[in-house]
Amino acid sequence: MTSQDDLFHPVIQLPEPTRYDRYRRLVGLEDTKLRLRKEAALLADPRRLQQWAAAHHGGDVAALTLFADRAPLFVFAGDVGSGKSALAESFGCDLSDYLDLPVNLYRLKLATRGSGMVGEMTSLIGGAFAHMHTAGARATGPRGVRAVQILVVDEADALVQSREAQQMHHEDRAGVDAFLAGIDSLAGAKVPVIVVLCTNRVGALDPALMRRAAATFTFARPDDHQRHAVLSQALDGLGIAAGTIGKLVTLTGPTADRPGHTFSDLTQRLVPTAVLNAFPDRPVNDEDLLVLAESLRPTPVFTEEN
Structure with missing residues (x-):
């Protein structure tokens, strides 16, 4: 049974x-x-x-x-x-x-x-x-x-x-x-x-x-407004400038050759990686996040053939 x-x-x-x-x-x-x-x-x-x-x-x-x-x-x-x-x-x-x-x-x-x-x-x-x-x-x-x-x-x-x-x-x-x-x-x-x-x-x-x-x-993948909300919440308390968050929104958005980042790309890859890179010797800074956002490739779009 x-x-x-x-x-x-x-x-x-x-x-x-x-x-x-x-x-x-x-x-x-x-x-x-x-x-x-x-x-x-x-x-x-x-x-x-x-x-x-x-x-x-x-x-x-x-x-x-x-x-x-x-x-x-x-x-x-x-x-x-x-x-x-x-x-x-x-x-x-x-x-x-x-x-x-x-x-x-x-x-x-x-x-x-x-x-x-x-x-x-x-x-x-x-x-x-x-x-x-x-x-x-x-x-x-x-x-x-x-x-x-x-x-x-x-x-x-x-x-x-x-x-x-x-x-x-x-x-x-x-x-x-x-x-x-x-x-x-x-x-x-x-x-x-x-x-x-x-x-x-x-x-x-x-x-x-x-x-x-x-x-x-x-x-769907988050739009500009949603990415701003996600990043603002995830980065709260780290002292990241508002202007930097705006740049991160742009860097993690879709471009001609790739899709935008997913929610999990932001909350499980981008921000945690920045924290781990800084731990245990120094604080997270704006440049850490900008460099990571430029280099981090978003999760590929899932297709019916995947």
Whole structure:
């Protein structure tokens, strides 16, 4: 019998300090965060939409029926280092505060693809959704929702790639069918479960899955405003001049022969490298950062052929 440990990485109850810090560091994504909070809140606790309709429209609103059978599925699509996986694993902290409820973060293991044995992948995926159903049902009672479950599937294209691909193995097709059945079973089930698929190859996902998504969030490389916000936050306390930050924004932007830097290029490569170069003998200075920004190549753009 398949256990929870076979299907998921250790479950994390949110809010949790490390992930909340990660959520706050994702600057420049305020519009995405706000939309995500609203979408997630309505999927997790549909009664809130009814309460809104009663307060602002007298309660009899035909549009509410359009929300009844929405699949609790989000697709996070974007290039490497664009923040999609970090947000997928941390937005539950904000949702927990907003709903004043605990949020349980589940992360599906890629082991659910199985070893290729006939029926194994279908069984594993079915087991994962059955577990989420059970967890969601336990968190729902007469007085309403007591906890929200978020299931994150990273590198989702490895699990639910399009069944139209000619080279696709029969077992993989069966796995996609099982995943779609799992999503359909959650739609309208009124259990507080949200599924988030993260992918660098949104074009590789099965079209039927994309049609079911309640929302698709597209993550791009940061623009000038976003890079300024990221760098200003990351460099706070180092005494770096405002003019230098402006130059860094320009140096890390796109040019004719390369793309702009990703969020992770700035926060995991540029600034940490400058700190490590200065440690332990001297402070970080403006020139350190400018020289690094000129020499640091951005992460290559991910393509469907990668």
